[in-house]
Amino acid sequence: MNELTIDLKTDSKVPLYEQIYEYIRGDIRKGYLKSGDRLPSTRALSKHLEISRSTVELAYEQLESEGYIESMPYRGFFVSQIEDLYELKDIRPQKAAVQQKKPHQYLYDFTLNGVDLKSFPYSIWRKISKEILLNDQAELFRLGDSQGEYGLRKAICNYLHQARGVNCEPEQIIVGAGNDYLLMMLGSILGSESRIAVENPTYKRAYRIFDNMSFRVRTIEMDQSGMNVEKLRDSGCNVAFVMPSHQYPLGIVMPIKRRMELLHWAEETEDRYIIEDDYDSEFRYKGKPIPSLQGVDADGKVVYMGTFSKSIAPAIRMSYMVLPFPLLQEYARKFRFLHSTVSKIDQLVVEQFMEEGYYERHLNKMRALYKNRHDVLLNCLKQWKDYFSISGENAGVHLLLHLKNGMSEEEFMEAAKKKEIHVYGLSEYYITIPTKKYQPTILLGYANMDEGKIKKAVEVLGTVFSNE
Amino acid sequence: MNELTIDLKTDSKVPLYEQIYEYIRGDIRKGYLKSGDRLPSTRALSKHLEISRSTVELAYEQLESEGYIESMPYRGFFVSQIEDLYELKDIRPQKAAVQQKKPHQYLYDFTLNGVDLKSFPYSIWRKISKEILLNDQAELFRLGDSQGEYGLRKAICNYLHQARGVNCEPEQIIVGAGNDYLLMMLGSILGSESRIAVENPTYKRAYRIFDNMSFRVRTIEMDQSGMNVEKLRDSGCNVAFVMPSHQYPLGIVMPIKRRMELLHWAEETEDRYIIEDDYDSEFRYKGKPIPSLQGVDADGKVVYMGTFSKSIAPAIRMSYMVLPFPLLQEYARKFRFLHSTVSKIDQLVVEQFMEEGYYERHLNKMRALYKNRHDVLLNCLKQWKDYFSISGENAGVHLLLHLKNGMSEEEFMEAAKKKEIHVYGLSEYYITIPTKKYQPTILLGYANMDEGKIKKAVEVLGTVFSNE
Numbered sequence: 001m002n003e004l005t006i007d008l009k010t011d012s013k014v015p016l017y018e019q020i021y022e023y024i025r026g027d028i029r030k031g032y033l034k035s036g037d038r039l040p041s042t043r044a045l046s047k048h049l050e051i052s053r054s055t056v057e058l059a060y061e062q063l064e065s066e067g068y069i070e071s072m073p074y075r076g077f078f079v080s081q082i083e084d085l086y087e088l089k090d091i092r093p094q095k096a097a098v099q100q101k102k103p104h105q106y107l108y109d110f111t112l113n114g115v116d117l118k119s120f121p122y123s124i125w126r127k128i129s130k131e132i133l134l135n136d137q138a139e140l141f142r143l144g145d146s147q148g149e150y151g152l153r154k155a156i157c158n159y160l161h162q163a164r165g166v167n168c169e170p171e172q173i174i175v176g177a178g179n180d181y182l183l184m185m186l187g188s189i190l191g192s193e194s195r196i197a198v199e200n201p202t203y204k205r206a207y208r209i210f211d212n213m214s215f216r217v218r219t220i221e222m223d224q225s226g227m228n229v230e231k232l233r234d235s236g237c238n239v240a241f242v243m244p245s246h247q248y249p250l251g252i253v254m255p256i257k258r259r260m261e262l263l264h265w266a267e268e269t270e271d272r273y274i275i276e277d278d279y280d281s282e283f284r285y286k287g288k289p290i291p292s293l294q295g296v297d298a299d300g301k302v303v304y305m306g307t308f309s310k311s312i313a314p315a316i317r318m319s320y321m322v323l324p325f326p327l328l329q330e331y332a333r334k335f336r337f338l339h340s341t342v343s344k345i346d347q348l349v350v351e352q353f354m355e356e357g358y359y360e361r362h363l364n365k366m367r368a369l370y371k372n373r374h375d376v377l378l379n380c381l382k383q384w385k386d387y388f389s390i391s392g393e394n395a396g397v398h399l400l401l402h403l404k405n406g407m408s409e410e411e412f413m414e415a416a417k418k419k420e421i422h423v424y425g426l427s428e429y430y431i432t433i434p435t436k437k438y439q440p441t442i443l444l445g446y447a448n449m450d451e452g453k454i455k456k457a458v459e460v461l462g463t464v465f466s467n468e
Numbered sequence: 469m470n471e472l473t474i475d476l477k478t479d480s481k482v483p484l485y486e487q488i489y490e491y492i493r494g495d496i497r498k499g500y501l502k503s504g505d506r507l508p509s510t511r512a513l514s515k516h517l518e519i520s521r522s523t524v525e526l527a528y529e530q531l532e533s534e535g536y537i538e539s540m541p542y543r544g545f546f547v548s549q550i551e552d553l554y555e556l557k558d559i560r561p562q563k564a565a566v567q568q569k570k571p572h573q574y575l576y577d578f579t580l581n582g583v584d585l586k587s588f589p590y591s592i593w594r595k596i597s598k599e600i601l602l603n604d605q606a607e608l609f610r611l612g613d614s615q616g617e618y619g620l621r622k623a624i625c626n627y628l629h630q631a632r633g634v635n636c637e638p639e640q641i642i643v644g645a646g647n648d649y650l651l652m653m654l655g656s657i658l659g660s661e662s663r664i665a666v667e668n669p670t671y672k673r674a675y676r677i678f679d680n681m682s683f684r685v686r687t688i689e690m691d692q693s694g695m696n697v698e699k700l701r702d703s704g705c706n707v708a709f710v711m712p713s714h715q716y717p718l719g720i721v722m723p724i725k726r727r728m729e730l731l732h733w734a735e736e737t738e739d740r741y742i743i744e745d746d747y748d749s750e751f752r753y754k755g756k757p758i759p760s761l762q763g764v765d766a767d768g769k770v771v772y773m774g775t776f777s778k779s780i781a782p783a784i785r786m787s788y789m790v791l792p793f794p795l796l797q798e799y800a801r802k803f804r805f806l807h808s809t810v811s812k813i814d815q816l817v818v819e820q821f822m823e824e825g826y827y828e829r830h831l832n833k834m835r836a837l838y839k840n841r842h843d844v845l846l847n848c849l850k851q852w853k854d855y856f857s858i859s860g861e862n863a864g865v866h867l868l869l870h871l872k873n874g875m876s877e878e879e880f881m882e883a884a885k886k887k888e889i890h891v892y893g894l895s896e897y898y899i900t901i902p903t904k905k906y907q908p909t910i911l912l913g914y915a916n917m918d919e920g921k922i923k924k925a926v927e928v929l930g931t932v933f934s935n936e
Contacts, residue, residue, distance in 0.1 A: 017755070021755075058754075061754060062754075062755035066721070066724055066759070067724040067725050067727075080723070080725060117606040120605070126601045129601060130598065137585075138585040142781075144783060177810065181809050188681060192681075214660040253535075255535020256536055256548075257550045259535075286533070287485070287489075312609075315612060315812040334676075334680045337673060338677075339777075339782075343784055343810075346811055
């Protein structure tokens, strides 16, 4: 076979060499051209097709570099010995992707993950972004520090020291693209042999991340002060994941005594650590924020984690953790080589946002806003107070209603759903439902509902409480 | 003890209630106030200090919520029973953080990780960012799709289909904050039982990530076509990590025959997968880019990975992977709940950058720019061609010099360093140095050096080759 009659389209967008390449590749794939078949010489083919020889050469080079043909010195080009190649299956689009079911849209949603975005300082954010983008430009797009930009870490450090009583240096801070990512990294730093204790109920994302990473995760019983340290000791775990400032979802503040007990537990052996997730400590409505557990840790036993997702905006994918010295060394050994997961521009925007005092102002504004919603919600609920008791109401952006109206959580949620209100059952937050008598409890988040909506929603909820 | 003489500073920035709180907390910590001690009543203390009663109440409430004191109905406030609390150690700043040694600054650096940033279309980027920030604002800062914004995934999908022959739907794409993160996630999707095969030499970051995640990682021998499939089969691994378009660092293009062999291997059992890292396929200087391995995979065996770090800018922390159907299901089961690691604004900027044709134009511009540097480098090297042979020069942004001047890699690198030139030894990229005879090989990256610098640097290198 020495002639290839290719119907070249000179008016096509596809270059001529590519048309030749595709034609020959197709013939090889379909088995029309067989292993060992000789191709026409570049000169013969170019003459035959009335095109330049370099065009044919380019097509042959492409076929050769992809392994379809081979050149043999002084003999020409031959189809490669490609076993099974002509059996190339039809590539059909893969099966329809996993369907994501569209969730029911409620009229009122007491979601616990809401953040009020109407109050976001858009114009300031835009102004800072604009300024940053006018800076030294090549530098902006060059790879940054793997731990996060030093200036940002310094700003975070100052904030943590002043607002949270955290005792750290910028060198101990790792900035990452969200808590999920940092928990994954922290898991790897702690090592696959770690046995992780979580409260029950707890922040389920953390539990799932550790579980997905194949860690042994144990749930530890709680009392009204938080994680039971005796049970923790009995569990054989060496890492305790806790939220001392405001337990999620119970809203418990861990008292100083329990904190000290927990620290003592950690000090007993070298491999023990406490992960302090300080996810929404910024919002407290009575007195000042509860200082961090990390701030009373003298032995480098606490990993402190915080996030801008609650305090600035969820779409700002930026969290940070403060590593104690031994874990920082392990981080350096294992992960210093990793690139930062946060874009440099975003880091510089947040740094400036903090340094120019906008962050503090924003937090104060949000605290006042949430406090107002909190007060309105509590006030509206008063009317129905015989049907439940309230807890967890001094901080954060949600509270708990312990039902006394004889309804189960499911019944209550179902009845609320019929009236287009989304409320959340506490049992959803348990890893294992406790065997002891369990009081049906409903969670109401109010960050993303304005006062008017809260009033209306509670009015409707009232008919659910009283089973009208 | 019924009186507390607190020296209140009315002109201080610290609120009065906080001064009282800190004074009492300090006394408890230091052991001056002991467990069971009764505090003055709020009325008595407010009278004594001549301040309002509500101020004292606020201080007591704070102390109570942190667990330092307890209120007993009709009896008053008492210091809590806090074991060991007065032993609270001095919190000293933790040991100086891990020192990062400042690397030597060379005059000329043939780094393999360079990206030319002078050619980045800053003004277009700024324009798009500005437009995006003027859009529906709350939506911008609300949590987005965990896989990445659908519009961006669609744009990536179109690009991959056209430019790389990848056969996929937007539903199969996961956008993440860099390859490192996606590899970590992919590792967890594949499961901790996976045994991962990498080429030797290989992209060491990938090896280290898998190794840090405690996977069993094996290195597989290579020949001139890439990973040896027989050795792969013998290794007992079920996941193969390869770079078929342009092996890093050897620059090998995997021929179609080897690709088919690799796919056949993967099809043999259900748990086998191939990870195709297509890290710099955009840059090819002869003919058109080599199509992806994923594009000839009919059985859903290939995970395709790509990144914008090389093609746009390193500080844009954005990569993507295309999951075959079975792994997509596993992703949905394990990780659909994770939040995206890339900020929504960045995603929208890149989406628009792609959709308005800027990405294609940018790639063409960079390809031309790098080709020029590539040509200049090859041309300059010609003069010294007796001292080495060249390989891997048809694509990517680096090439290999196999030394024939009798020097070892270390000797060559050391001699170059004395002349302020940073070159890289191939042995750095081996996980285990092969036992067979090893030819000293130097890697030269040219993405981040302009033509003038390349000329000067090669001139100096000449004296190293010839040992002058």
